[in-house]
Amino acid sequence: MSGQPAQTPAPYVSPGPQTTAFEVLERTTSAFSFYGVLARFVQWLERSGRTLVIALPFLWLGLFFLAPFLIVLKLSFSETVLAVPPYAPLVAWLEENGLSYLTVRLNLSNYILLFEDSLYVRAFLNSLRISAVATFLTLCVALPLANAMSRAPERWRALLLMMVILPFWTSFLIRVYAWIGILKPEGILNAVLIGLGVISEPLTILNTDIAVYIGIVYSYLPFMVLPIYASFEKMDPSLIEAAVDLGSPPIKAFWTITVRIALPGIIAGCLLVFIPAAGEFVIPDLLGGSETLMIGRTLWLEFFNNRDWPLASAVAIVLLAALTVPIVLFQRHQARRGSEDGAA
Amino acid sequence: MKSGFTPATVLALTCGFAFLYLPILLLVAFSFNESRLVTVWGGFSLKWYGEMLRNRQLMDAAWVTVRIGLVSASLALVLGTLAGVTLARFTRFPGRTVFSGLVFAPLVMPEVITGLSLLLLFVSLGWARGFWTVAVAHTTFASAYVAVIVQSRLLTFDIILEEAAMDLGASPLKTFFVITLPVIAPALISGWLLAFTLSLDDLVIASFTTGPGATTLPMRIYSQVRLGVTPEINAVSTVLIGFVTLGVITATLIQKRRFAEGQKRKA
Amino acid sequence: MPAPDPPPAPASEARLPAEPWNDPKATPLIKIRNVIKRFDGFVAVDDVWLDIYKGEFFSLLGPSGCGKTTLLRLLAGFEQPTSGTIEIDGVDMAGVPPHRRPVNMMFQSYALFPHMTVEQNVGFGLKQEHVPRREISRRVGEMLELVQLADLGRRRPHQLSGGQKQRVALARALIKRPKLLLLDEPLGALDRRLREQTQFELVNIQETLGLTFIIVTHDQDEAMTVSTRIAIMDRGRTVQVGTPGEIYEYPNSLYVAGFVGDVNVFEGRVVEAGKDHVTVRSPESGCDIYTDRGIDAVPGQEAYAAIRPEKIEIGKAPPADARFNCVTGRVFDIAYLGSLSTYHVRLATGEVVKVSAANRSRLVERPITWEDQVWLWWPPSASVVLLS
Numbered sequence: 001m002s003g004q005p006a007q008t009p010a011p012y013v014s015p016g017p018q019t020t021a022f023e024v025l026e027r028t029t030s031a032f033s034f035y036g037v038l039a040r041f042v043q044w045l046e047r048s049g050r051t052l053v054i055a056l057p058f059l060w061l062g063l064f065f066l067a068p069f070l071i072v073l074k075l076s077f078s079e080t081v082l083a084v085p086p087y088a089p090l091v092a093w094l095e096e097n098g099l100s101y102l103t104v105r106l107n108l109s110n111y112i113l114l115f116e117d118s119l120y121v122r123a124f125l126n127s128l129r130i131s132a133v134a135t136f137l138t139l140c141v142a143l144p145l146a147n148a149m150s151r152a153p154e155r156w157r158a159l160l161l162m163m164v165i166l167p168f169w170t171s172f173l174i175r176v177y178a179w180i181g182i183l184k185p186e187g188i189l190n191a192v193l194i195g196l197g198v199i200s201e202p203l204t205i206l207n208t209d210i211a212v213y214i215g216i217v218y219s220y221l222p223f224m225v226l227p228i229y230a231s232f233e234k235m236d237p238s239l240i241e242a243a244v245d246l247g248s249p250p251i252k253a254f255w256t257i258t259v260r261i262a263l264p265g266i267i268a269g270c271l272l273v274f275i276p277a278a279g280e281f282v283i284p285d286l287l288g289g290s291e292t293l294m295i296g297r298t299l300w301l302e303f304f305n306n307r308d309w310p311l312a313s314a315v316a317i318v319l320l321a322a323l324t325v326p327i328v329l330f331q332r333h334q335a336r337r338g339s340e341d342g343a344a
Numbered sequence: 345m346k347s348g349f350t351p352a353t354v355l356a357l358t359c360g361f362a363f364l365y366l367p368i369l370l371l372v373a374f375s376f377n378e379s380r381l382v383t384v385w386g387g388f389s390l391k392w393y394g395e396m397l398r399n400r401q402l403m404d405a406a407w408v409t410v411r412i413g414l415v416s417a418s419l420a421l422v423l424g425t426l427a428g429v430t431l432a433r434f435t436r437f438p439g440r441t442v443f444s445g446l447v448f449a450p451l452v453m454p455e456v457i458t459g460l461s462l463l464l465l466f467v468s469l470g471w472a473r474g475f476w477t478v479a480v481a482h483t484t485f486a487s488a489y490v491a492v493i494v495q496s497r498l499l500t501f502d503i504i505l506e507e508a509a510m511d512l513g514a515s516p517l518k519t520f521f522v523i524t525l526p527v528i529a530p531a532l533i534s535g536w537l538l539a540f541t542l543s544l545d546d547l548v549i550a551s552f553t554t555g556p557g558a559t560t561l562p563m564r565i566y567s568q569v570r571l572g573v574t575p576e577i578n579a580v581s582t583v584l585i586g587f588v589t590l591g592v593i594t595a596t597l598i599q600k601r602r603f604a605e606g607q608k609r610k611a
Numbered sequence: 612m613p614a615p616d617p618p619p620a621p622a623s624e625a626r627l628p629a630e631p632w633n634d635p636k637a638t639p640l641i642k643i644r645n646v647i648k649r650f651d652g653f654v655a656v657d658d659v660w661l662d663i664y665k666g667e668f669f670s671l672l673g674p675s676g677c678g679k680t681t682l683l684r685l686l687a688g689f690e691q692p693t694s695g696t697i698e699i700d701g702v703d704m705a706g707v708p709p710h711r712r713p714v715n716m717m718f719q720s721y722a723l724f725p726h727m728t729v730e731q732n733v734g735f736g737l738k739q740e741h742v743p744r745r746e747i748s749r750r751v752g753e754m755l756e757l758v759q760l761a762d763l764g765r766r767r768p769h770q771l772s773g774g775q776k777q778r779v780a781l782a783r784a785l786i787k788r789p790k791l792l793l794l795d796e797p798l799g800a801l802d803r804r805l806r807e808q809t810q811f812e813l814v815n816i817q818e819t820l821g822l823t824f825i826i827v828t829h830d831q832d833e834a835m836t837v838s839t840r841i842a843i844m845d846r847g848r849t850v851q852v853g854t855p856g857e858i859y860e861y862p863n864s865l866y867v868a869g870f871v872g873d874v875n876v877f878e879g880r881v882v883e884a885g886k887d888h889v890t891v892r893s894p895e896s897g898c899d900i901y902t903d904r905g906i907d908a909v910p911g912q913e914a915y916a917a918i919r920p921e922k923i924e925i926g927k928a929p930p931a932d933a934r935f936n937c938v939t940g941r942v943f944d945i946a947y948l949g950s951l952s953t954y955h956v957r958l959a960t961g962e963v964v965k966v967s968a969a970n971r972s973r974l975v976e977r978p979i980t981w982e983d984q985v986w987l988w989w990p991p992s993a994s995v996v997l998l999s
Contacts, residue, residue, distance in 0.1 A: 331448050
């Protein structure tokens with residue numbers, strides 16, 4: 001796909017069969033026939049192919065991903081009204097003394113409310129705390145699993161990898177739902193523990209933070225395992241052998257060599273868990289209790305239950321601002337990964 | 345450290361996979377439970393599947409969901425492939441940083457934000473909410489996943505194959521269709537499947553962007569789940585899990601065959 | 612850089628009776644003029660100037676990173692020169708995309724399409740030209756016959772051995788009868804024995820079909836075996852262009868002398884230089900080195916005398932005339948290679964000289980052994996004087 005559509009190829013046109021199909025098509029059919037048009041279209045496609053390839057997804061994502069954020073930003077400065085749609089316009093023509101003015105009314109009350117009402121502040125801090133703890137717990141589960149997978153015999157690895165990915169493909173909602181049946185007071189876990197005589201009274205796990213942790217670890221485990229496994233697997237096993245040979249105990253070698261080298265993968269995994277978990281709605285809603293305030297759920301409630309669209313928008317903006325740093329970190333990692341693999 | 349099973353790795357694998365699979369297996373098992381109680385095994389029964397099939401609302405929702413999935417997965421495949429090609433091949437063009445940001449951000453963006461912002465867009469555009477708004481929303485975030493899959497496949501794709509085809513007289517466009525696409529086809533298949541399941545799966549974004557007459561299956565399941573665990577939902581879940589497992593295994597087998605070819609080629 | 616004046620042609624072993632590069636009236640098939648290729652400030656190809664004639668088997672020889680593969684890719688059209696022109700058969704190739712060039716390439720990794728059979732791979736080029744299907748299958752059959760793969764047509768690349776893949780790649784590149792075939796390290800992935808066998812097959816095919824080949828290699832033996840002419844490359848430049856014999860016998864620099872074959876170098880100063888002789892005084896050797904081939908130099912100028920190890924005689928007694936081209940030292944190492952032995956002789960000055968001698972008698976009867984005092988001498992025609 002040539003980058004310079006203006007540069008027509010030099011006059012070298014080899015005789016006979018070396019011409020392309022499109023040239024033949026064009027020559028043998030009149031410009032107005034179907035094939036003539038087709039040939040012209042294909043030629044145009046070849047010349048402007050690169051631009052098209054870039055422009056189509058660019059425009060789509062610009063319209064349906066970037067532009068909506070600007071609208072959210074705008075709406076977060078609007079006033080709530082009882083109407084359809086339930087917000088006042090930000091920019092309006094104001095008629096006064098026979099003159100009309102363009103007025104822009106920036107309404108900061110949504111943000112002020114967010115920072116003054118301890119409910120929202122707590123919800124934010126809670127979200128960050130819960131997703132940070134859950135990310136750490138996920139890492140604790142993922143590290144030994146990824147390590148064991150990368151040490152498994154080679155012909156097993158593809159199967160193990162598929163087994164990690166498979167749950168990710170099954171419905172998120174269903175997987176969270178599965179834990180309700182396990183964790184509830186009369187659920188399977190309590191039945192088993194009481195049956196074994198470990199406890200006599202059912203434990204209250206469902207509708208607590210612990211249930212939310214379990215839900216996040218369970219749902220996001222593949223996101224953590226995959227990048228870590230990828231870095232472990234790429235690593236030359238003789239590095240560990242060299243470290244052990246030089247006198248490092250295997251456990252220490254694992255931390256100083258394996259984990260150190262896999263650090264980019266570990267960071268990517270942590271970001272992949274932390275960012276969506278902080279905005280999670282389904283898990284706290286189904287597994288958490290009424291005190292488990294998380295910001296994603298707050299946004300949902302403001303939107304669906306209170307129909308306060310501007311406040312919900314303000315919540316979204318603040319959440320986005322809080323997640324900017326980890327998101328940018330993640331982008332950097334992705335971009336770097338791309339260029340590294342490209343060079344290799 | 346030879347690769348192989350040691351007691352420690354076996355333990356880690358067993359515990360890890362038990363954690364991943366036990367909840368799903370229990371859910372599947374209890375969908376065949378005669379009793380309505382989750383903890384009491386009342387004997388094998390298919391009655392909840394019958395209930396499920398008789399539930400008009402559930403079946404309608406399933407049909408809507410599948411249609412949305414088909415449309416958005418196919419659109420996402422096209423857009424995501426273009427975006428993946430751009431990321432992997434065009435290293436220099438104005439706005440590349442913005443572009444890669446736009447592609448990667450939906451992967452980690454909390455769903456509530458994506459959902460809310462798309463809804464507000466549709467409201468300001470004056471679009472009637474329903475089937476198509478959900479499909480567009482799903483296309484948008486699923487194409488990011490397709491793009492990542494296509495990009496990483498293209499990064500390992502030997503560009504020399506394309507050069508060889510052009511050297512033998514194939515034009516760049518023809519090379520893309522005759523060489524590149526067939527070789528990366530398994531990645532495209534898994535990209536499509538992933539986009540389809542993501543769409544099938546989504547509750548949050550669909551809840552925001554849907555309108556009358558376009559209630560999806562996850563929304564139905566969610567509204568029932570809030571009322572408690574029911575064997576009927578277990579049955580629906582089992583059917584969904586079955587479909588997805590079948591699809592993933594098929595896709596993996598296709599890829600594995602190609603992979604094996606690739607391995608032998610290298611050897 | 613223009614090719615240096617060719618030395619008086621020695622009795623050449625060229626297969627072609629004609630040597631078009633010595634014929635001022637011959638028109639080159641490929642004209643490379645002042646070609647420069649820069650990548651991000653790095654100069655990969657630096658002012659290359661080459662003429663290649665129809666029917667040649669031309670080698671680009673050099674270490675990795677010397678720009679030889681880039682030059683090949685410029686010819687194929689995968690890269691565009693930063694400046695300079697490339698003409699193939701009288702047509703300027705500027706802006707002509709790879710798929711419109713009368714050139715085909717055999718890739719180092721073979722680049723066989725994994726999703727196509729051997730037949731489909733070989734027929735791919737003809738299919739692009741919309742040759743009728745029967746014609747394609749006939750020519751594919753012929754081509755597979757030529758590379759001795761007639762019964763493997765339905766296999767896929769992953770079912771082939773390395774040598775078979777190499778043949779498929781060759782057949783695929785040859786089927787369009789390109790005016791020019793480019794081969795990028797075509798034998799690099801084969802083991803030694805297969806490589807030697809394939810070298811001769813390549814030459815046979817090239818002569819049978821009467822095509823022009825340009826081959827990139829870092830293996831000097833390969834280049835010497837197959838080429839009509841060789842261009843030695845270093846850091847993007849061609850340092851010498853000539854027949855294998857010229858390159859070996861009359862290298863124009865220490866770089867070339869050292870790159871092709873083994874060489875002993877004595878550093879010194881020119882004592883006397885004429886049209887048909889040069890004398891170099893080298894403190895390292897302890898004697899004057901007399902060469903019967905003149906160079907353009909002035910007395911006192913720094914110079915190097917280069918002598919191939921197999922051109923030096925070794926003996927336990929001094930030769931009759933020991934005024935010139937004769938040194939003495941002690942054997943400190945002997946490498947026994949079967950057909951010949953290499954003696955490492957340390958001179959009184961500390962310099963080590965390598966001498967190789969055919970083992971005409973059996974090892975046990977070897978007359979020269981470790982620590983022996985030996986004399987080394989060579990005729991005036993054995994050495995070359997180089998200025999750089």
